[in-house]
Amino acid sequence: xxxxxxxxxxxxxxxxxxxxxxxxxxxxxxxxxxxxxxxxxxxxxxxxxxxxxxxxxxxxxxxxxxxxxxxxxxxxxxxxxxxxxxxxxxxxxxxxxxxxxxxxxxxxxxxxxxxxxxxxxxxxxxxxxxxxxxxxxxxxxxxxxxxxxxxxxxxxxxxxxxxxxxxxxxxxxxxxxxxxxxxxxxxxxxxxxxxxxxxxxxxxxxxxxxxxxxxxxxxxxxxxxxxxxxxxxxxxxxxxxxxxxxxxxxxxxxxxxxxxxxxxxxxxxxxxxxxxxxxxxxxxxxxxxxxxxxxxxxxxxxxxxxxxxxxxxxxxxxxxxxxxxxxxxxxxxxxxxxxxxxxxxxxxxxxxxxxxxxxxxxxxxxxxxxxxxxxxxxxxxxxxxxxx
Numbered sequence: 412x413x414x415x416x417x418x419x420x421x422x423x424x425x426x427x428x429x430x431x432x433x434x435x436x437x438x439x440x441x442x443x444x445x446x447x448x449x450x451x452x453x454x455x456x457x458x459x460x461x462x463x464x465x466x467x468x469x470x471x472x473x474x475x476x477x478x479x480x481x482x483x484x485x486x487x488x489x490x491x492x493x494x495x496x497x498x499x500x501x502x503x504x505x506x507x508x509x510x511x512x513x514x515x516x517x518x519x520x521x522x523x524x525x526x527x528x529x530x531x532x533x534x535x536x537x538x539x540x541x542x543x544x545x546x547x548x549x550x551x552x553x554x555x556x557x558x559x560x561x562x563x564x565x566x567x568x569x570x571x572x573x574x575x576x577x578x579x580x581x582x583x584x585x586x587x588x589x590x591x592x593x594x595x596x597x598x599x600x601x602x603x604x605x606x607x608x609x610x611x612x613x614x615x616x617x618x619x620x621x622x623x624x625x626x627x628x629x630x631x632x633x634x635x636x637x638x639x640x641x642x643x644x645x646x647x648x649x650x651x652x653x654x655x656x657x658x659x660x661x662x663x664x665x666x667x668x669x670x671x672x673x674x675x676x677x678x679x680x681x682x683x684x685x686x687x688x689x690x691x692x693x694x695x696x697x698x699x700x701x702x703x704x705x706x707x708x709x710x711x712x713x714x715x716x717x718x719x720x721x722x723x724x725x726x727x728x729x730x731x732x733x734x735x736x737x738x739x740x741x742x743x744x745x746x747x748x749x750x751x752x753x754x755x756x757x758x759x760x761x762x763x764x765x766x767x768x769x770x771x772x773x774x775x776x777x778x779x780x781x782x783x784x785x786x787x788x789x790x791x792x793x794x795x796x797x798x799x
Contacts, residue, residue: 435737437763440797442466442494443658447638448623451485452669453507454600456689458632461505461606462623464615466491468642468656471679472699481607482530482537483508484672489642490615497654497799500611502588503620504541507602520567523596526603527554527569530594538576543609546587547574559595561624568595576609591617597626630685632666641680641697647764648701655762659794662786665695679767693783695771702766712740712759715768721757730758730788733795737761739769741791743784748772754780756787763798 444465450458470479470487479487485506489499508530510522531552535545553572558565571592578586588609595604608617643655664684671681671694681696703711712727724742731738739758746755751774758769769791773783 434761435735437736437796437798440735440795442491442497442656442797442799443468443638443640443795445638447640449486449488449505450629450632450666451505451507452629452667452672453484453597453602453604453626455669456629456685457597457600458627458629458666459505459507459597459604460623460625460627460632461620463488463503464619467503468640468658469680471641471643472645478540480504480672481506481541481605482533484669485605486667486672487541490610491642491654491656492614495799497656500614502543502609503615504605504607505620507597507600507604510601510603519596519598519601523594523603524569527594530603530605531571531592534574534592539579542579544577544579545574546577557593559593559621559624561595561626566595568593570594589613593617593621595624599626628689629666629668630664630687630689633661634663636660636663637665639680639682643679643699643762643765643767645699645765648704649764653763654799655765656797656799657762657767657794659790662790665693671696692775692779693771693773695769698768698770699762699765700768702761702764708738708740708759708761711761711766712742715757715759715766716742719757719768719770721755724757727759730791732760732791733793736794736796739791739794741787746772748774754783756784758787758791760794760796762796 446465448460448462450460452458467488468491470489481504483506485504488503490501491497492500510526513522531554532549534549538545552574554569557568557570559568574590575587576590577588588611590609592605592607597604606620638658639661640658646652661682665682668683671683679697679699683691684693686692721742721744724744727740727742729738730741739760741756741758743756746753754773756771760767760769771787773780
């Protein structure tokens with residue numbers, strides 16, 4: 412029964428409806444500080460994996476006015492170093508670009524080496540699109556040959572000299588960041604891969620991101636479950652721009668794909684689970700919208716039920732999130748993906764002034780759907796939220 416509904420007592424009289432839980436104080440929650448990894452798809456079936464230190468959060472949503480990729484297919488990470496304010500001292504950009512169509516009789520190494528100077532020459536444009544300024548003349552940025560270890564083996568790479576950047580909206584003295592870039596190639600995907608860092612002083616050397624580089628089949632990127640940390644940086648209903656953080660363990664098999672990373676809808680984040688043939692048999696996505704002042708959790712759920720046209724789901728189940736993070740109200744229902752029958756679960760979560768709708772879709776039989784429902788509940792029970 413939905414909290415707040417009225418019913419009869421055993422003696423036939425009216426009973427007092429259960430109290431609506433008060434909003435949780437997400438400002439009191441500690442910020443995650445656990446190392447994990449991130450991945451970026453470099454082809455339909457391959458991904459680059461990068462090990463990252465704690466307090467690195469993926470910048471979301473994917474449709475923010477400021478792009479959430481530096482160039483090509485990629486991600487932006489923020490080092491949420493200050494546990495009190497959520498301030499960031501380091502930005503990291505990880506991504507991939509296909510090499511231009513060319514005569515394939517020319518070795519990959521030569522074509523990759525030609526692309527690196529072009530990338531560096533265009534740094535001013537790349538920084539401008541993420542609302543940063545390049546303070547160093549690109550002509551003064553040197554490029555040197557080096558190597559990086561990928562899957563434990565040295566591969567040819569290029570590294571820039573250090574250069575200076577700054578946020579476009581900050582002009583005060585001392586706002587400059589020390590920046591650096593490393594490039595290496597993925598011959599099997601005909602792609603250039605990059606890791607770029609902007610850091611205040613010596614807050615984080617780029618070497619911290621070059622340990623644990625790997626190129627794997629996307630279906631094997633996450634064999635046992637992987638921590639995902641998200642920073643929903645978007646204006647609130649009252650014009651505020653709080654730091655909204657959420658983290659959870661993405662179940663085994665799930666990872667970003669080209670489909671999820673290229674979407675431009677109201678998507679905070681999404682991943683797919685690929686089977687052995689490389690086809691998705693499940694996917695999840697997190698969408699967001701402004702919360703409605705004065706609405707209860709249950710009322711917000713009914714808004715989601717109507718806006719997503721969720722039919723025949725019945726009453727929701729309530730799942731407690733990790734300690735101090737509140738709860739999710741979950742609807743289970745049958746749906747379709749294209750012309751295929753599917754099973755859906757949508758969890759409605761209140762994150763300060765935003766409503767997150769976390770939807771998991773299973774393409775498979777009822778046995779797989781049942782197992783996925785249990786996995787989704789486990790994910791939600793381990794999900795933590797914090798704001799600053």
